[in-house]
Amino acid sequence: MSDKFLKDTYNLNSAQETHDHYQKWAASYDDEVGEHGYVTPDRVAAALKSFVSDADVPVLDYGCGTGLSGLALRKAGFRVIDGMDPTPKMLEGAAAKGVYRNLINFEVTDPNPIEAEAYSTITCIGVIGVGAAPPETFDLLMNALPRGGYLAFSFNDHTLADCTYTGRLNDWLDMGHARLLFREYGPHLPGVDMKSDVYVVEKK
Template sequence: MVKKFLDQVYETEGDAATRALYDEWSASYDDEVTEHGYRTPRRLAVAMAKVAADTSAPVLDYGCGTGLSGAALYGAGFTTIDGADPSPGMLAEAKARKFYRDLIPLDLTRPLPFAPDAYSAIAAVGVISTGAGPASLMDTLIALVPTGGILGFSLNDHALEDAEYTDGVQRLKDYGHIARVEEYGDHLPGLNLNSMIYVFEKA
């Protein structure tokens, strides 16, 4: 019997515990989320492609996991995609997909290894959420893109019920960043779970 992880992920706390869970999950991740009709990567990638000034410019798939999000970005028209993730197991799965120009291991105890303005677009699909990345990641990632660049991310129903995350979205707006897309829809329909996708243009 294949172990299931979706019922654990939203309750996991701490970088080390989260990395260990995703490492263990890496081999069966795609099958488990696909079983429930995982829609958010495609929804966000299509929305970002409509907003992006140039889909041939490098895009960072932050928290790329096994590469489902990279596949969605590629399918939406992005042609130069780098992935980054703290889980070696997930990165190994992503490498096999061959959508990525480069795959970057992350050490979450250290500053992010990206130069400002290296990417005109950053995607964080299913990354900013309870059991994953903190709301402050919105601020960290949008700081890395140039003025006019875009940050795309999603908040599932669990995150939308947590004021830390909804306050984070409002903070981006208060700083003057432009919400080009805010769209609520299917996340994991097999579990009756939805998500809001956002695409912000940096002011």
């Protein structure tokens, strides 16, 4: 199998390039990341479940892609999962997984695609980072949460190396607007020796 989609991911320079890339990758995405042992969805879902015990709390899976994150959330015990993604072809894959209550397409140019306080629990797994969603996506998600809400997300090695991403998280923590509940560095795509930090934060 060609690795060209994965390799090209970290060289995208605009929202339109990113959108087009994932549209083309959708059909082979699950196979390619699966070949490399993609484990971050399971790690994020398990971390979130340790803080959110109610299986019926609605979870927004932001940037759900083809639904691998939804499968991980379902496996962790969450029963009410809505997915959002800007890429129609990726959403087709998510729909086929059969784990989502609702699937929502949105434009990447929409500054506020999530209704404020509509969800108390949001995941963003493998989404915010180099070649994917920009750093300000973190602010978008935190602003959408009510006080006491949870955001569970990940930063891979490429993203951890860029302080504009980690800086967004640190700003929220340093200003006392969020509390870090969980952080763990571990495997992301073992097949290409890439790791990720998994986080759970609570909005204050």
